[in-house]
Amino acid sequence: MDLDGPRKGVLLGGRSPYPEEFRNDAVALFRAAAGRRTYAAVAADVGGTGETLRSWVRQADEQAARARGTDGPCGGQGRGTDPASGRARQAAQGRGRVAVGAGDPAAGGPVFRPGDEGMTGRWDFISLHRADFGVQRICRVLGVSRSGYYRWTAGAxxxxxxxxxxxxxxxxxxxxxxxxxxxxxxxxxxxxxxxxxxxxxxxxxxxxxxxGGIKGRHLAQTHHDRRPARTARPGPGPTRLRRRPPGREVCGDITYVQVGGTWLYLACVLDICSRRVLGWPMATHMRTELVVDALTMAVATRGGHVDGVIFHADRGSQYTSAAFAQVSAHFGIRRSMGRVGSSYDNSLAESIWQGLKREAMQTVFTTVRQARLEIFQWLTYYNARRRHSSLGYHSPSEFEQQHRAEHRLTLAA
Missing domain, CATH: 1.10.10 (Arc Repressor Mutant, subunit A)
Known part of the structure; x- marks a missing residue:
C-alpha cells in the first residue's frame, strides 16, 4: 500500500481514504513496538512512509486528548511531533486541504498491485505479528488474501x-x-x-x-592519462588491411608506462583475428629496435611460419624506418600502414593498452623491475585466461585452439 505521494495532504488534513480500522491498527502496531522501532521501520512493513504514520499517531493523540478534555497530545509516542496550539494545528490542516484529491486513485480502488516488490515484506510482517493480531485481521487491514499468505508459508x-x-x-x-x-x-x-x-x-x-556490491572495473582517468607522451611520428607508407584467419594478419603499436619520474615503453604485436599478443618487449627508449624486437618475438612465437603475414601499424617513424622494413622483408612479412592522423586504424592495439592500464596499473610503479613483472603477468594472463567479448568470451589461446581443431575437422571431411 502506497501511503506517500498525492495522498499525503489528504491524510494530514482532510478525510482519509483509508478505513479508520486500518489507521487505528497501524497506530497500535507502532505503539506495540514500545520505542524499539522507528516510524519509518513500521511504515515500511505496511507499505507507507514514516511521516504518514507519524501523522496518524499525532491525530490519535489529539483525539484522545479531546476525549479527556485537554489540548495537549497524549502518549509518549506522539509527544513533540506537533505544536500544541490549536492555531498551529489549523495551519497544518489548511496545508493538507490544499492537496485534497490531487492525483488520488479512484475511491475503493486497489492499493496493493500484483507483483508488488513489497509483498515478501508484508508476508514477513504477518508472520511476525500473527500471534498478537491474528492472520485474518492483519490480512484484512493490509488488503491481502489469507490464501496468498498460506501459499507463501508453504513455499518456505x-x-x-x-x-x-x-x-x-x-x-x-x-x-x-x-x-x-x-x-x-x-x-x-x-x-x-x-x-x-x-x-x-x-x-x-x-x-x-x-x-553483493560486486562491480567490474571500468576504464577511468588515471595517472597514465595525465601526461601524454608522443610515441609515433607520421611517415609515408602503403595500406593493405583485410580480415584473415589467425596467424595471417597482425598489428603493432607502442605505449608507455610511468615508472617513478620516467617512462617505460612497451611495444606489442597482436594477432588481429585471435587478439593474442605475440610479442611484447619493454625498454626505457622507443627507438626502432623496440619494434624490431617485438616483431622478432612474434615470429618466434609462431615458430617462424610468418611468410606472407600482413603487419598493420600506424605511420610512426619506428614502423616506417628502413631498419623495420628490412627485418619485415627478411621474414616475408608485408607491411600495411594506417591513414595519417587516424587513431581508428589501430584500435585493436589501443584496446589492449586500455585493458592493461585499467586492470594492471592502479598505481605508479616505483621500479622498472616491478613494472616489467606486473606487465608480464598481465599479458600472459590476458593470452591464456582473460575472456574476450569479441571471441565469444573465450581467451585468445582458447580461441586459437578451437580454430585449429575446426580446421583439422574441415580438412578431414
Whole structure:
C-alpha cells in the first residue's frame, strides 16, 4: 500500500481514504513496538512512509486528548511531533486541504498491485505479528488474501533452498572476482561460470552481483592519462588491411608506462583475428629496435611460419624506418600502414593498452623491475585466461585452439 505521494495532504488534513480500522491498527502496531522501532521501520512493513504514520499517531493523540478534555497530545509516542496550539494545528490542516484529491486513485480502488516488490515484506510482517493480531485481521487491514499468505508459508522450504543456492553462487562469484583481480563484470563472470559447467541465467548473476556490491572495473582517468607522451611520428607508407584467419594478419603499436619520474615503453604485436599478443618487449627508449624486437618475438612465437603475414601499424617513424622494413622483408612479412592522423586504424592495439592500464596499473610503479613483472603477468594472463567479448568470451589461446581443431575437422571431411 502506497501511503506517500498525492495522498499525503489528504491524510494530514482532510478525510482519509483509508478505513479508520486500518489507521487505528497501524497506530497500535507502532505503539506495540514500545520505542524499539522507528516510524519509518513500521511504515515500511505496511507499505507507507514514516511521516504518514507519524501523522496518524499525532491525530490519535489529539483525539484522545479531546476525549479527556485537554489540548495537549497524549502518549509518549506522539509527544513533540506537533505544536500544541490549536492555531498551529489549523495551519497544518489548511496545508493538507490544499492537496485534497490531487492525483488520488479512484475511491475503493486497489492499493496493493500484483507483483508488488513489497509483498515478501508484508508476508514477513504477518508472520511476525500473527500471534498478537491474528492472520485474518492483519490480512484484512493490509488488503491481502489469507490464501496468498498460506501459499507463501508453504513455499518456505523452497525459498530457503533458493537462498542457499544463491549464497553458494555468490561465494563462487566472489572467488572468480578475486582470481581476476576485481576486473570481471557480469558478462565475464557469467561466461566463467558457464565454463565451469554451471547452467545459470545472466540476469541472475547480475542480480546477485548487484546485491553483493560486486562491480567490474571500468576504464577511468588515471595517472597514465595525465601526461601524454608522443610515441609515433607520421611517415609515408602503403595500406593493405583485410580480415584473415589467425596467424595471417597482425598489428603493432607502442605505449608507455610511468615508472617513478620516467617512462617505460612497451611495444606489442597482436594477432588481429585471435587478439593474442605475440610479442611484447619493454625498454626505457622507443627507438626502432623496440619494434624490431617485438616483431622478432612474434615470429618466434609462431615458430617462424610468418611468410606472407600482413603487419598493420600506424605511420610512426619506428614502423616506417628502413631498419623495420628490412627485418619485415627478411621474414616475408608485408607491411600495411594506417591513414595519417587516424587513431581508428589501430584500435585493436589501443584496446589492449586500455585493458592493461585499467586492470594492471592502479598505481605508479616505483621500479622498472616491478613494472616489467606486473606487465608480464598481465599479458600472459590476458593470452591464456582473460575472456574476450569479441571471441565469444573465450581467451585468445582458447580461441586459437578451437580454430585449429575446426580446421583439422574441415580438412578431414
Amino acid at each position: 522450504v523452497a525459498r530457503a533452498e533458493r537462498r542457499a543456492d544463491d549464497d553458494a553462487l555468490v561465494a563462487e562469484i566472489r572467488q572468480i572476482y578475486a582470481e581476476h583481480r576485481g576486473t570481471y563484470g557480469v558478462r565475464r563472470v557469467h561466461a566463467e561460470l558457464r565454463g565451469f559447467g554451471h547452467t545459470v541465467n545472466r540476469k541472475r548473476i547480475e542480480r546477485l552481483m548487484r546485491r
